Amino acid sequence: MSEVAATGISVLLVDDHPIVRQGYRRVLESQGDLHVVAEADNAADAYGAFKAHDPDVVVLDISMPGASGLEAIRNIRARSPRARILVFTMHNEAVLVKAAFSAGASGFVTKSSEPSAVVSAIRSVARGERAMSDDIAHILAEDSLSAGSALDQLGEREIEILRQFAGGATTEQIAAHLNLSVKTVQNYHYLIKTKTGARTDAQLVRLAATCGLTRI
Amino acid sequence: MSEVAATGISVLLVDDHPIVRQGYRRVLESQGDLHVVAEADNAADAYGAFKAHDPDVVVLDISMPGASGLEAIRNIRARSPRARILVFTMHNEAVLVKAAFSAGASGFVTKSSEPSAVVSAIRSVARGERAMSDDIAHILAEDSLSAGSALDQLGEREIEILRQFAGGATTEQIAAHLNLSVKTVQNYHYLIKTKTGARTDAQLVRLAATCGLTRI
DNA sequence: TGCAGCTCGGGCAAATTTCCCAAGCCGGAT
DNA sequence: ATCCGGCTTGGGAAATTTGCCCGAGCTGCA
Known part of the structure; x- marks a missing residue:
């Protein structure tokens, strides 16, 4: 993982929509330091792709058919605890965010975010930091005033x-x-x-x- | 519209997720003949953008906040009956598809489709043809046979x-x-x-x- | 022209939700 | 032993929602 600075950041894209993946791939690769090394369109394939390519960051949409994205997170983290997973989805409910983090996600970004925010979240996660988009931070902040977890x-x-x-x-x-x-x-x-x-x-x-x- | 072959196809992208739009734009523009001339992130802006740019095809995700995408379709078609609208969404229920077509859409493609299918649907719609992805055709076919869901x-x-x-x-x-x-x-x-x-x-x-x- | 169906909302009694509270029980800490 | 804290179980009362009925405007259709 320490070769990140030298070789850039390798990314595994998990989303069930081909064109969406295709689009993300182009957006990310236009950044220069981000390289999409693999894609998966379901939770089951995600771990296989992770094992095969050992990406620095997994960018994953948790709203997929089949096994829940949360299970995919748990799955990957259970066998590779050093995996960095950035959840990237259209959902913005506090419960889901908390569930994702407690399942082992390193970051949570909504699709309403600007591309630049997504890219910088990927870099943050690759550095081992926690990352979330502004709207998510807001939602969590409001929610956590009364405490309570998932x-x-x-x-x-x-x-x-x-x-x-x-x-x-x-x-x-x-x-x-x-x-x-x-x-x-x-x-x-x-x-x-x-x-x-x-x-x-x-x-x-x-x-x-x-x-x-x-x-x- | 007959100048399509000469100048390529101009496209208005309507989707509420910035990165998704960004990604589509890149995918479409890599085709050579497709040019994204404007974007909108809500139904209300969609008609303004349409009027300002008079695109050959509107590619529109109907699951947006604000006015429903169906209303956006009706809105555009009511004032510009020759508008070509391709619905491009993750939803794939027969009811929605039928509603979209009866609202005036020229095509319906799911996000599960291959990028090539989306691109060729855009070209079909630009030629004035009706277009839909294979899964949608399947669903409509089955739907017309069955008694119908709840x-x-x-x-x-x-x-x-x-x-x-x-x-x-x-x-x-x-x-x-x-x-x-x-x-x-x-x-x-x-x-x-x-x-x-x-x-x-x-x-x-x-x-x-x-x-x-x-x-x- | 008239009927049928969708859309939109008012009204009002009945039911549910929202909170706050209390009591019994149990496990762990002091 | 005793106390604290959390779980389970329910009462109470105000606020809200539900269930159902109604009418009006509009559109499409026969």
């Missing part, structure tokens, strides 16, 4: 209720199934939302899905 | 609201994006639930995901 902050009961809820069960069904009062389930529902930072039931479902709690 | 009962507005809702947007955000009152969005929310038979927001999100309306 799924691992949830207790046993909360996880169970979230799973059933995200699976499509009504409050009454959950209460009946777990032998709780409706009120208690409602309270858990609220608690889970505040703990995860989800502002909407839909965000909750998405969180559960991206964390592998439910399959859709 | 989403077929929904109108355009309902689809748009469902997409944003399932994507994690709050009622207020949707109302602001689409310039509707909160009450209207709430009514649509309710209507969508009754039409699709979903008893829970979570079920709605799952439905949207399984129908390909949203990616998780």
Whole structure:
């Protein structure tokens, strides 16, 4: 990794849209010091490409079909802890950002960012620094005023209720199934939302899905 | 339009992600005959850019904040019926494709397509032909055979609201994006639930995901 | 011309969400 | 032993949303 300064930064691009990859490749390579050494269009291939090319930075869109991008991050980091992964996606929900970082990402940049911001984020990540775009920093800052992390902050009961809820069960069904009062389930529902930072039931479902709690 | 062969094809790029536009621009311009004469990052600016530059083809991503891309299509076509619009998006649901064509699009290409397919679609559209990528043709074909999914009962507005809702947007955000009152969005929310038979927001999100309306 | 369907929103009772609070339980720290 | 903190379980009350009904404007179509 110390040869970065001499040889430039090698990049693995992971995105499920060919033209998008193609475009990124051109934007990055026009920088001179960035070289796209491989591409992958799904989470499963990402690790294989990583192993084969040992890139300095993985630029990865977490909204892909198939295995979640979060799993791809965990996958790569589990076997190559020194991997640098920059998440690059259109999503900007605090829960997702936190989940990505706790899965082992080094940076998080939205597609709304200027190209220059993306490029400098790649360089930062290659240097081993943490990087995120301004909008993400804003969202995290606001979110963190009340603290609360992602799924691992949830207790046993909360996880169970979230799973059933995200699976499509009504409050009454959950209460009946777990032998709780409706009120208690409602309270858990609220608690889970505040703990995860989800502002909407839909965000909750998405969180559960991206964390592998439910399959859709 | 007959000077296309002599001067190449001028293109207006409409997409809300700067790097994505940047990338497309490079991919298209590397073709030699395609020239990106303007860009826009929202539906509102799209018509202004169209009027100012009179491009041969508008390449447009319909999943943008602000006015829906479908409205942008109608907007442009209403005032310039000879405009050629190629929808270029990650979405691939039959309902959306049909809506786009009936709004006046000349072509529909998914981001999963190979760059060469996108480029040739642009050339086809510039010649006044209809164009769509293979996956879209497949989906339309299957759709016309099958009884139709739960989403077929929904109108355009309902689809748009469902997409944003399932994507994690709050009622207020949707109302602001689409310039509707909160009450209207709430009514649509309710209507969508009754039409699709979903008893829970979570079920709605799952439905949207399984129908390909949203990616998780 | 008239019907049908989409879009947009008001109204209002019923339900849910949002917070705040309390109590019992349990594990760990002092 | 005792206390602290976190989990689980629920009550209460205000704020908001939902569920459902309604009407009006518009468009396309017969």
